Structure formats: structure tokens, C-alpha cells
Amino acid sequence: MACLFAMLLAACAYLPxxxxxxxxxxxxxxxxxxxxxxxxNSDIVAASLADMRAQGxxxxxxxxxxxxxxxxxxxxxxxxxxxxxxxxxxxAVPDTLAMDLGPERVHEVLSxxxxxRLKAVVLVCGDERAVRCDEPFAAKLASTFSDHLxxxxxxxxxxxxxxxxxxxxxxxxxxxxxxxxxxxxASLDRVREAMGQVFVRLPQVLQSVMQALELSDKxxxxxxxxxxxxxxxxxxxxSTQIRDNVVxxxxxxxxxxxxxxxxxxxxxxxxxxxxxxxxxxxTVYPTDTATIRLLVQKTPESVQ
Numbered sequence: 093m094a095c096l097f098a099m100l101l102a103a104c105a106y107l108p109x110x111x112x113x114x115x116x117x118x119x120x121x122x123x124x125x126x127x128x129x130x131x132x133n134s135d136i137v138a139a140s141l142a143d144m145r146a147q148g149x150x151x152x153x154x155x156x157x158x159x160x161x162x163x164x165x166x167x168x169x170x171x172x173x174x175x176x177x178x179x180x181x182x183x184a185v186p187d188t189l190a191m192d193l194g195p196e197r198v199h200e201v202l203s204x205x206x207x208x209r210l211k212a213v214v215l216v217c218g219d220e221r222a223v224r225c226d227e228p229f230a231a232k233l234a235s236t237f238s239d240h241l242x243x244x245x246x247x248x249x250x251x252x253x254x255x256x257x258x259x260x261x262x263x264x265x266x267x268x269x270x271x272x273x274x275x276x277x278a279s280l281d282r283v284r285e286a287m288g289q290v291f292v293r294l295p296q297v298l299q300s301v302m303q304a305l306e307l308s309d310k311x312x313x314x315x316x317x318x319x320x321x322x323x324x325x326x327x328x329x330x331s332t333q334i335r336d337n338v339v340x341x342x343x344x345x346x347x348x349x350x351x352x353x354x355x356x357x358x359x360x361x362x363x364x365x366x367x368x369x370x371x372x373x374x375t376v377y378p379t380d381t382a383t384i385r386l387l388v389q390k391t392p393e394s395v396q
Contacts, residue, residue, distance in 0.1 A: 113241060115265060115311055115354050121388040122151035122182065123376060124316055124359030125174075127167045132364025134173065140361070141177045143378040148388030151211060153316060153357040155184040156201055164204050170363075171208040180211035182357070184245065184315070185233065187217045187225050202236070212241035214267055214315060217253045225253050227260065234262035243267045245315040246301065254304030265354065266308075267315030268301050270294070270342065294345060302349045314356035317342065320373035328365055328377040336386050358387050 123144060131137050141152075152174055154167065171181060183205045189198055202213075215233060217225040225244060234242040244257035245267035257263050305312060319338050322331035339358065346353055360374045376383060 113239065113264075115241065115313070116150075119353060120150040120355040121148055121384075122153055122355060122357035123149050123179075123361050124153040124155075124318075124357050125170060126360045126362045126372065127154055127170060128163060129362055130367060131166060131170060132367025134169065136364040136366075137170070138173045138176065140363070140378045141173060141179065144361070144376075144384060145177050145179060147378075147381065147384045149179065149384065151180040151182055151355070151357070152361075153182045153184055153214075153359070154205070155216070156186065156189060164201065168204050168207070171205065175209050178209075180209050181205065182212045182214055182243075182315075183210060184214045184216050187215055187229070199236075206237075210237075210240055212243055212264075213237045214243040214245045216245045216269065216315075217257075225257065227256070230257075230260065231262055241265065243313060243315070245269050246304075247297065254301050255307060258304040258308040258310060263310060265311045265313050266301065266305060267313045268298070269316045270297060270314070270318065294342065298345055298349065302351060305351060311354040312346070312351055313354050314342065317356065317358050318360075318374055321375070324373045326371040326373045326375060328375075328379050332380055332383045336383055339383075339386055356387060358383070 154171065174181060213233060215225060215230050230244065241264045242262055243265040244263050246254045247269045254266060257266060317339065319335045322334050343353060358376055360372055361376055362371050365371060
């Protein structure tokens, strides 16, 4: 293990660094990390993330979910592993965070992430309790992290949010979030029902985002693709062909609209499969080489 990390760090030393306030000039691939479950063996987690880094994953997306001290400590530990591996961090903050926690607690939570390789803060809009993103909170969050990229992540739940965010001067990019749960395509206990809906619903989801992008020159990042493994299995080695088709379909549809994808995050990575035997059905494992290869592939629209 020590030898592995020595080789890894040596390799990372020659990787070009991203400037803190700009998206990378080329398309990048990212992985959403699940932070609300036990990590398991940290050496296994580190080796898995190092494997994915070697396959071309450049960044991770972490979300502020459970803010208990134990969960924040686990998040801190996980991000320390990402630091070692050389993965940049995109922090997803729900638009109801200030309402839920209050400003002092928000600062405490965000300070945990600031200690690591933080690249961008993304305000996630679309919680059913919020009619739209709160612009004052968004502006305050952007100013708090003025040295980092700031994005607004939307789904089709609130069409007006994307158009508004496109006009806000402090927004550096627009994120699109595609999740069968968020789009209410199926109830949580009927996952398989959702699996075919994406090909019907996706053009509708993209329409409002494409309209917003027309109002600005801000780049598009696929903030989160939340889609189950085939047959809603959760084990490593199970098929991901349909999910792979979803990723291809998504990129083809966006290319057809004449837009360029600057990055894409696919979820989720949970950690040590043996320690967390009941993984989410959306899990991405290091052994999903076909999925990772597709995710990191520089498609024509991503290199214009």
C-alpha cells in the first residue's frame, strides 16, 4: 500500500493543476461520493479511489447531507483520502441549508470542506420546499468562497431557476442534475419502473436548461447523473449497460442542441463493499471499467 501511494503521488506531481477560479480547459470526468454511510476500511477506499483516478476520474462531488459531528468527521476523513489521491472536490450545498441549520452552523459545516482540495461550490436548487433558489443566500455563498468556482445546479422541477441563475453575475457555470428520484419518475420502491423513463423524459429536462444557457455564455457541467445499475442490482460485477446507454444518450442530446459539456459527475461511490454490503443501486465500482471509460471519453462536443 505504501508503495502504491508513493507511485501515485509521484504521478500526481506531474499532473497540470487547475486554476482555482476556472474550469479546466478540457472536459473532465467526476464521481459523486456518498458521505452518509460508513466508509469501511480506509485503505480499501483509498485504493479504490486511486484506481479510478488512474482510469481518468479527475474530481469528486460531495453533498452536505447529515451534519452530525460523526458525519462531518467521516466527510473530513474521506476528503483527506481524496487529497492524497489527487482528486479535486466539488461541494454540493442544498438551497435549504441556511433554512435548516442557520448561518453559524452553515459556516461550521463548510469549513470542514475548505481544508481540502476544494475546486467549486455548487448550490443545488429544486428542493420541494423551495419555490426557487434564494438569490441572497446564493450570492452570500459565492462571496464566502470567492476564490472558488460557483455553480447553480438545477433539474426540471423549477424551470425559472436556470434562467435566473444564468443572469446572476456571480455564477460561473450551470449544472444539470438528472435523477429519477428528483424528477419523480418512480417511487423509491419501484426503481425498475424509472429505468426506461429517462429516454422519454430527458429531452424535456434538457429544454429549460438549454434555454437558460442561451441567455449566457456560462459553461454546462452535468452535476449529477443518478441512475441505477441494470435490474436495480447493487453488487459489483452486475451489468451497467442501460446506465451506460443513458450517459451516451445524455451526451448525444446535448450535442444535438449545440452545447458543450465541460464536465460530468456520475454517482455513486460508497467505499468498501464488504463493510457496506447493501450498497445503493447507483454505485460505481472501480471494476466498472466500461462505465468509467465512457465517462472519461472526450466526445466531440466536449472538445470543441
